[in-house]
Each structure stands twice: as C-alpha cells, then as structure tokens.
Amino acid sequence: MVKAIVCTKLGGLDTLELRDIVIPEPGPGEIRIRTRAAGINFPDSLQIAGTYQHKATPPFVPGMEVAGDVEACGPGVAAFKPGDRVFATTGTGGYAEAVVTKAAWAMRMPARMSYVQGAGFPVTYGTSHLALKYRAALKAGETLLVLGAGGGVGVTAVETGKLMGARVIAAARGADKLAIAKDHGADDLIDYAAEDMRERVKSLTGGRGADVIYDPVGGDAFDTGLRCIAWEGRILVIGFASGRIAQAPTNIVLVKNIAVLGFAWSTYRTHKPAVFADSYRELLAWFEAGKLTSHVSFTYPLADARIALATLLGRKSTGKIVLTT
Ligand SMILES: NC(=O)c1ccc[n+]([C@@H]2O[C@H](COP(=O)([O-])OP(=O)(O)OC[C@H]3O[C@@H](n4cnc5c(N)ncnc54)[C@H](OP(=O)(O)O)[C@@H]3O)[C@@H](O)[C@H]2O)c1
Incomplete structure (x- = not known):
C-alpha cells in the first residue's frame, strides 16, 4: 500500500x-x-x-x-x-x-x-517547446507575445522562445509575475491588468503586432491578442485558464491572414512519437547546458x-x- x-x-x-x-x-x-x-x-x-x-x-x-x-x-x-x-x-x-x-x-x-x-x-517545457518550435514554427528575430507569462507553461514559453532567438514580450498580471518573466529572458513586459495590452504591443512593435502569440489564458486575453497580432501572425491556443473559451472571429482571421493553431501536447505522444522525443532531446540538452532554470x-x-x-x-x-x- x-x-x-x-x-x-x-x-x-x-x-x-x-x-x-x-x-x-x-x-x-x-x-x-x-x-x-x-x-x-x-x-x-x-x-x-x-x-x-x-x-x-x-x-x-x-x-x-x-x-x-x-x-x-x-x-x-x-x-x-x-x-x-x-x-x-x-x-x-x-x-x-x-x-x-x-x-x-x-x-x-x-x-x-x-x-x-x-x-x-515534462508538461510545461514539453508543451512550450513543441508548440513554439513545431506547431508555430517560431523563427529567430520574430516577436513572440506570451500571455500568462508568469505561470507554469508561460515561464517556459518565455524561456524557450528566447532560446529560439525570438524577441519575447511577456504579458501577465502584476509586477511579481513580470519580474519572473524578466528573469527568464523576456525583453519587454506588459501588465495586462493595468495597461492596454493592444496599444503596448503595437507601440513595442512599431505598429506591426506580434508574429506569434502563445495563449494559455483565453477569454479577454485571446480577444485582445487578435487585436495586436501581425499580418500573417500565428496564435497558439494553449488553454483557457481565465475560464472562458474565446471564439475566433473569422473576419479578423481572414483580413489579417492569421493562423489560429490549436495545440494539445499530450496527443503528440501517440500521433508523432518521434517529434515528441526530439523535443525532449533538445530540452534536456538545453537543461544540461544550464540554459533552462x-x-x-x-x-x-x-x-x-x-x-x-x-x-x-x-x-x-x-x-x-x-x-x-
Ligand atoms: N495545450 C496543452 O497541451 C497544454 C498543456 C499544459 C497546460 N495547458 C493549459 O495551459 C493553461 C495554463 O496551465 P498552467 O499549468 O501553466 O497553469 P498556471 O501555472 O496556473 O498558469 C496559468 C496563468 O493563467 C493566468 N490566469 C488568467 N486568468 C486566470 C484565472 N481566472 N485563474 C487562474 N489563472 C488565470 C495566470 O496569470 P496572470 O495572473 O498573470 O493572469 C496564471 O499564471 C491551462 O489552461 C492548461 O489547461 C495546455
């Protein structure tokens, strides 16, 4: 027993x-x-x-x-x-x-x-790495906006996004969570409980918006994310921690040429075990090299x-x- x-x-x-x-x-x-x-x-x-x-x-x-x-x-x-x-x-x-x-x-x-x-x-690093690298094909030099950036998957998205060479904007509620995101490599910080996230992202990107948005929060954060995403941007639907499952208006998806990417990490264990194993391999190499905290x-x-x-x-x-x- x-x-x-x-x-x-x-x-x-x-x-x-x-x-x-x-x-x-x-x-x-x-x-x-x-x-x-x-x-x-x-x-x-x-x-x-x-x-x-x-x-x-x-x-x-x-x-x-x-x-x-x-x-x-x-x-x-x-x-x-x-x-x-x-x-x-x-x-x-x-x-x-x-x-x-x-x-x-x-x-x-x-x-x-x-x-x-x-x-x-395994869950948080695995989710962020596979979502950013494989599903969203995040490229070096792109701007990544991470929502809920102080939480479990959020911090790992900041860290892995930075290691992939992106410029990372971290959005979270309150200075303490943003300080953690900063410690893990975030270049810019937005307190989405106190600031207008849409305006801040626009001003940080010269009006372009974020190339990739990592969204474990859903609800209002997702809705605002669609307002500050770049033309041909990709938004990763990771979760709904806010409690509201947002709906993507297809007129905005069309006009901005956006890809809304659903992502369920655990399904890769059975659907694409080789991709899943490759992701762990890179993550463990990064950990061994002292690049993940x-x-x-x-x-x-x-x-x-x-x-x-x-x-x-x-x-x-x-x-x-x-x-x-
Ligand atoms: N797709 C996948 O494969 C996958 C894998 C793992 C997890 N997930 C999902 O990702 C989400 C986050 O998981 P996690 O383990 O990282 O959780 P977590 O550590 O609690 O982080 C969630 C973040 O969401 C924000 N949030 C906003 N509204 C919230 C509310 N009403 N209640 C709680 N948090 C709220 C919080 O940040 P602020 O306070 O800064 O807003 C919090 O830091 C969940 O929806 C989970 O199901 C998905």
Missing part, C-alpha cells in the same frame, strides 16, 4: 482525500516509479472537475507528471532498470508515492536535475495537494508547484 491523493467524485478540491491504495505490478511496456516529487498542473483541476478533454472516472488519483526512481520494469522494457532516476508523464496517478506508467513516457533525468525540478519539467515557486508535501491546487487556482504561484513524497 502507498499513500495517494484520491479524487473521490468529480467536483471541487474538497473531493480529494489522502488514502492508502494498492499500486499494481507494471504490465508489458510499463514501469513502476517510486515517486519522489509530482508536478501540479492546471489541467489536474479540470480533470478533478470533470471538464478536461481526458476524462477520468472516480475514484482516481490525479497527477500527470512525476520524478522518482524506477522500482520495477514490466515485460519487454529494456530502456530502464530498477534504480534509474527518471521523470515521466502519467496521464493520471501522479499524486501518489508510486505510479505505473508507460516506459515510453519516461526519460532518464540528468544528474544535475533534482527530483523537484524533474517533476515540474525549471522555476518552482512552491513545494508542498503530498498530503497538502488541496492547498497546492488552491494556490495555483488562486493565481498565487509563478512557474511550477510541486508535491514531494
């Missing part, structure tokens, strides 16, 4: 309970990981509420990324052995002292990566998963929140 946070029914955070559960033996192609740390992601809250695209049926253990030690390997797993330090995505099951996942979804961690850094790495603003013990999620939903965190076992 191991300790785990169980979602007992779909709803709010009060449906989460700390329980003892049994972790099965890994099946063919699977590994069991002794979890040292688990990343918190906004989509975890959607899964608990029952509004996420990947539905889970209660009782289930939330959590889509972990770092830890391989404890057992199922039949056919040659890439890992017990004792290997790995990070992995899991679908669900991450908020537990152990989890079974596909070996193909795990990566060996660099020696200089801590378990806390590793647990917060893996910013974690809060850690909580596993038992405090509710507090951790409430901190995230209260917009109090920057970068990642990680649970430790």
